[in-house]
Amino acid sequence: MEISALTRSVVERNHAVIAPDGYINSKVPGWDNCTVNVIINEQMGANLCQTLITAGKDCEVTGKTNESQIFFYIIKGKVTAVISGETQLLSASHFVYVPVGKHYKFKKIKEGTQIITFHKRYEKLEGYEVPETLFGNAADVPGPEYLGDPALRLQVLLPDHLGFDMAVNIFTYDSGGHLPMVETHIMEHGLMYLQGQGVYMLDHKWYPIKKGDSIWMAPYCQQWFTAMGKEPAVYIYYKNVNRFPT
Ligand code: UGY
Ligand code: MN
Numbered sequence: 001m002e003i004s005a006l007t008r009s010v011v012e013r014n015h016a017v018i019a020p021d022g023y024i025n026s027k028v029p030g031w032d033n034c035t036v037n038v039i040i041n042e043q044m045g046a047n048l049c050q051t052l053i054t055a056g057k058d059c060e061v062t063g064k065t066n067e068s069q070i071f072f073y074i075i076k077g078k079v080t081a082v083i084s085g086e087t088q089l090l091s092a093s094h095f096v097y098v099p100v101g102k103h104y105k106f107k108k109i110k111e112g113t114q115i116i117t118f119h120k121r122y123e124k125l126e127g128y129e130v131p132e133t134l135f136g137n138a139a140d141v142p143g144p145e146y147l148g149d150p151a152l153r154l155q156v157l158l159p160d161h162l163g164f165d166m167a168v169n170i171f172t173y174d175s176g177g178h179l180p181m182v183e184t185h186i187m188e189h190g191l192m193y194l195q196g197q198g199v200y201m202l203d204h205k206w207y208p209i210k211k212g213d214s215i216w217m218a219p220y221c222q223q224w225f226t227a228m229g230k231e232p233a234v235y236i237y238y239k240n241v242n243r244f245p246t
Contacts, residue, residue, distance in 0.1 A: 008208065014218035015202040016044060017209065023052075033059040034109075040190045040216045048166075048238055049119035050190040050214065054112070055079075061106040061115070068119045069131075070098045071158075071168050072106070073138075073236055075194065077113025079106045083133045090135075095157060095168070097134040116192055118238040120166045125243065128163040138170055151177030167239045173198065173227035182224045187239045189217040196233030200225045 008019045023037045033056045040050035049068070053061060055077065072081070073095040081090050082105045083098055090096065098104050100122045106115070124130060136157060143153035151174040158164055173196075182201070197210035201224040202217060209215070209225075217223055227233035 008213070010205075010207070011044060012203070012205075013045065015221045016040070016214075016216040017200070017202070017207050018214045018216075020212045026051075028063075030062040032061075033057060034061065039192075039214045044216065045218060046190065046216055047120070047188055047240065048190050049117075050192070050216075050238065051117045051119075052192070052214075053115040053117065055109040055114075057111050059106075059109040059111070059113070061109070062104070064103050065098050065100050067100060067121050069100050069122045069166065070104070071118040071166070071238070072096050072098065072104075073116045073118075073168070075114040075116055077115075078108075078110040079113055079115070080108040081106050081135075083135075086133065086135075088135050093138040095136050095138065097131065097136075097158060097168075099131050099133060101130075102133060116236065118166070118168060118190060120238070120240060123165045123243050125162055125165070128161075131159075131161070131163045134158065141170075143170070143172060146171070147180050149177065149180060152179075162242050165240060165243050167241045168236065169239065170194070170234060170236050173225065173233045175227050175229055175232065177232075178226035179224045182222050184220060184222050186219045186245070187241065188219050189215070189223075189237050189239055191215050191217075191235045191237035194234045194236055196227060196231050197229045198225055198227040198233045 025035045037052045141155045143155040146152035146154045153172040155170040
C-alpha cells in the first residue's frame with residue numbers, strides 16, 4: 001500500500017523538485033474548464049512562472065499578455081490557437097511564443113490536452129525590437145549534439161537574438177548520458193520532464209526524477225544530471241538570457 005505521507009517533492013531556498021502527486025489546482029481567470037497547476041512562481045522565490053494546463057470538456061484558455069511574455073508548449077492533445085488574429089492548429093510538440101501586449105485564445109481544445117507554460121516579465125533592450133509572435137514545432141527543430149557528446153542533444157526553440165530575454169530548449173539524454181560538468185551559473189531554470197528518468201544533482205543533493213516531474217533551479221543552484229532507464233530522458237526547460245545584471 002502506498003503511504004500518502006511520502007513524496008519526492010522538495011522545496012528548498014534555491015531549488016525545488018515538484019512531482020505531480022502534490023498538485024493542488026488553481027483557478028486562473030479566463031482559463032476555463034481545465035485544471036491549472038502553478039508549479040513554479042514568484043511565491044517560491046523564482047523570477048519565472050511555470051504552469052501545467054490539463055483540459056477538461058469545453059476548455060478555453062483566453063487572456064492578454066501584459067508585462068510578461070508567455071511560451072505555450074503542447075505536451076499532448078490538440079488545440080486551435082488564435083494569437084492577435086492569427087490562427088493555427090497545434091498538437092503535441094507544437095509551441096507558440098506570445099510576446100507582451102497580445103491577446104491569446106486557445107479554443108476547440110481536445111479533452112485531456114496538456115499545455116506547459118513559461119512566463120517571464122519582459123525586459124526590453126534599447127535598440128532591439130520586441131519579438132513577434134512565433135509558432136513552431138519542436139519536431140522540426142534540429143537537435144545537434146551538445147558540447148561534442150553524441151549522447152546529448154539540444155534543441156533551441158526560440159531564436160538566438162538579443163530581442164529575446166528568455167530561451168526555451170529541449171534537452172535529450174540517451175540512457176547513461178550526463179551533463180559534462182556541474183553547471184554553476186547566473187541563469188535560472190524551470191523545467192519539466194517529457195520522457196524518461198534519471199538522477200539530478202541540485203546543490204549537492206541527489207534526486208531521482210522521472211517523466212512529469214518539474215524542477216526549479218535558482219541562479220547559481222549547482223546542477224548536474226545523468227539519464228538512466230530504457231529510453232532517453234527528455235526535458236523542456238526555460239532559461240533567462242541576454243540581459244546583464246544591473
Ligand atoms: O542551458 C543550460 O544551462 C543547461 N545545460 N542546464 C541544464 O540542463 N541544467
Ligand atoms: Mn543550466
